[in-house]
Amino acid sequence: MSLQTDFICSAALTIQSAIISHKPEIETLDQAIGDGDHYINVLRGAEAIANMTDELASLTPDEALNKIAMKLLSTVGGAAGPLFASLFMGMAKVAKHNGANTTLDIAAAFAGGVQELIKRGKGKVGEKTMLDVLVPVAHTFIFSAIENKSTTDICADIKTAADKGLESTRDLIATRGRAAGLGERSKGHLDAGAKSCQVMINEICDLILKSNT
Amino acid sequence: MKKFVNDVNNMLTESLSGFAKAHNDLVSLHLEPNYLTRKNKAKNKVVIVSGGGAGHEPLHAGFIGKGMLDAACPGQVFTSPTPDQMIAAAEAVHADKGVLFIVKNYAGDVMNFEMAAEMLPFENATVLTSDDCAVINSTFTDGRRGVAGTVIVEKCVGSIAETGADLQTCKALGDKINAQTASIGVALTSCTVPAAGKPTFEISETEIEMGIGIHGEPGRKRETMREADAMVNGMIDAIIADLQPKKDTEILLLVNGLGATPLMELYLIYNTAEKLLTEHGLTIARSLVGNYTTAIDMTGASITVCVLDDEIKQHWDSPVNTAGLRWGV
Numbered sequence: 437m438s439l440q441t442d443f444i445c446s447a448a449l450t451i452q453s454a455i456i457s458h459k460p461e462i463e464t465l466d467q468a469i470g471d472g473d474h475y476i477n478v479l480r481g482a483e484a485i486a487n488m489t490d491e492l493a494s495l496t497p498d499e500a501l502n503k504i505a506m507k508l509l510s511t512v513g514g515a516a517g518p519l520f521a522s523l524f525m526g527m528a529k530v531a532k533h534n535g536a537n538t539t540l541d542i543a544a545a546f547a548g549g550v551q552e553l554i555k556r557g558k559g560k561v562g563e564k565t566m567l568d569v570l571v572p573v574a575h576t577f578i579f580s581a582i583e584n585k586s587t588t589d590i591c592a593d594i595k596t597a598a599d600k601g602l603e604s605t606r607d608l609i610a611t612r613g614r615a616a617g618l619g620e621r622s623k624g625h626l627d628a629g630a631k632s633c634q635v636m637i638n639e640i641c642d643l644i645l646k647s648n649t
Numbered sequence: 650m651k652k653f654v655n656d657v658n659n660m661l662t663e664s665l666s667g668f669a670k671a672h673n674d675l676v677s678l679h680l681e682p683n684y685l686t687r688k689n690k691a692k693n694k695v696v697i698v699s700g701g702g703a704g705h706e707p708l709h710a711g712f713i714g715k716g717m718l719d720a721a722c723p724g725q726v727f728t729s730p731t732p733d734q735m736i737a738a739a740e741a742v743h744a745d746k747g748v749l750f751i752v753k754n755y756a757g758d759v760m761n762f763e764m765a766a767e768m769l770p771f772e773n774a775t776v777l778t779s780d781d782c783a784v785i786n787s788t789f790t791d792g793r794r795g796v797a798g799t800v801i802v803e804k805c806v807g808s809i810a811e812t813g814a815d816l817q818t819c820k821a822l823g824d825k826i827n828a829q830t831a832s833i834g835v836a837l838t839s840c841t842v843p844a845a846g847k848p849t850f851e852i853s854e855t856e857i858e859m860g861i862g863i864h865g866e867p868g869r870k871r872e873t874m875r876e877a878d879a880m881v882n883g884m885i886d887a888i889i890a891d892l893q894p895k896k897d898t899e900i901l902l903l904v905n906g907l908g909a910t911p912l913m914e915l916y917l918i919y920n921t922a923e924k925l926l927t928e929h930g931l932t933i934a935r936s937l938v939g940n941y942t943t944a945i946d947m948t949g950a951s952i953t954v955c956v957l958d959d960e961i962k963q964h965w966d967s968p969v970n971t972a973g974l975r976w977g978v
Binding site for chain 1: 730761
């Protein structure tokens with residue numbers, strides 16, 4: 437696997453439609469234990485990126501990732517803006533340094549993005565946030581890449597990790613983000629940020645599988 | 650949802666434009682990125698820049714003007730503004746003595762202002778407000794939320810900045826006020842985020858949410874609706890437990906409406922709060938009642954108590970000329 441800018445552009449369009457088609461789930465989760473604006477914010481970001489694919493097309497993958505980061509930073513707002521922007525900034529940084537020509541390069545770039553996001557949000561796994569999906573996905577991606585698994589298997593592993601990570605947020609007590617004020621009452625609900633990450637990751641995996649066949 | 654809306658996507662811009670027209674003697678509006686600045690640019694002082702999600706009006710743009718804020722950055726409804734807004738606002742009003750950001754303690758606001766502060770090419774500092782005592786501070790949370798006490802911080806920090814105080818002095822006063830201010834809110838109904846089109850949370854006719862946040866995020870617990878005095882009593886107890894003020898301490902009492910509670914009821918709350926606080930041996934030396942930090946159309950109110958000293962009193966009393974607060978001018 438290598439990362440090409442045209443894949444980033446198709447992923448942007450796929451993510452936009454995936455977010456729209458998962459509107460009810462994401463919105464309901466955020467209204468249960470958040471403040472109900474997560475869907476609107478994520479969609480605003482997804483639309484902004486989907487609308488700039490012409491601009492991205494001529495860039496190298498790392499330049500495109502960085503441009504996406506800056507766009508997210510100025511359009512999304514809330515906590516999601518700086519967090520998603522940091523994810524893409526981190527990916528761009530590692531991709532620029534290592535290139536994005538092998539599966540392991542891409543996995544490393546993704547891990548670099550997650551690391552940047554952690555630095556910005558000062559969060560960790562187990563706090564009922566998007567990190568409960570992103571961190572296990574980054575681990576799985578790296579390990580599967582090291583083991584030279586097939587693209588099909590890697591995508592399957594990643595999807596499983598994302599699903600499990602999302603499900604793990606159900607019984608967690610939120611200790612970070614808007615839901616933290618709820619304490620025990622946050623139990624029993626999936627985290628909306630984890631859900632939107634799982635949706636995006638699943639869609640990207642499906643897109644890879646489709647372009648792989 | 651029954652609201653005055655044309656296109657929900659243009660609501661913020663239309664409202665900001667109306668605000669700027671109505672107060673064109675006080676503020677100028679800049680769009681893309683969105684920020685508002687004081688009409689007459691201040692010279693040679695620390696500039697005070699705040700911002701936050703829309704839906705809390707008059708916070709923050711309503712407090713732009715002499716004696717309070719130099720600029721404010723409105724985000725989308727209940728969503729933090731973005732670093733490009735804060736940088737543009739700070740650059741527009743910068744008056745050679747640095748920029749003090751006043752930020753309510755929410756993960757999104759903190760991160761966006763943090764990124765702006767890192768990218769800003771001149772001296773800056775931040776006061777984080779966290780007066781909401783409904784959320785217990787612990788190492789496991791993002792900490793207490795910034796709510797109506799932010800108005801007191803913005804008023805007094807704005808005042809001290811007018812005296813030519815340096816950045817650290819302005820920040821120190823803001824931090825001090827925040828440390829000795831406690832607030833708690835109660836919701837009788839939910840708010841409705843226009844873009845969502847339906848109430849943020851469900852609450853029956855016989856329930857209240859004690860410790861509600863200003864975005865409709867739940868608070869301490871769901872309680873049964875009772876008479877006003879019983880609700881106010883619970884709120885005052887929470888504030889006293891948090892501040893633990895000494896007897897005969899002078900305080901500022903702020904009763905704030907959350908958007909859809911009439912002034913008649915806010916004054917009724919004030920009446921009870923004043924009685925209870927006096928019974929606790931406190932002296933109410935300053936007061937404010939009205940809608941200052943709202944949660945769109947939520948029915949509910951918050952009570953804020955700030956422990957006063959001579960410095961805070963002096964800066965609370967000094968002249969202020971903004972759309973939301975005006976005296977001594």
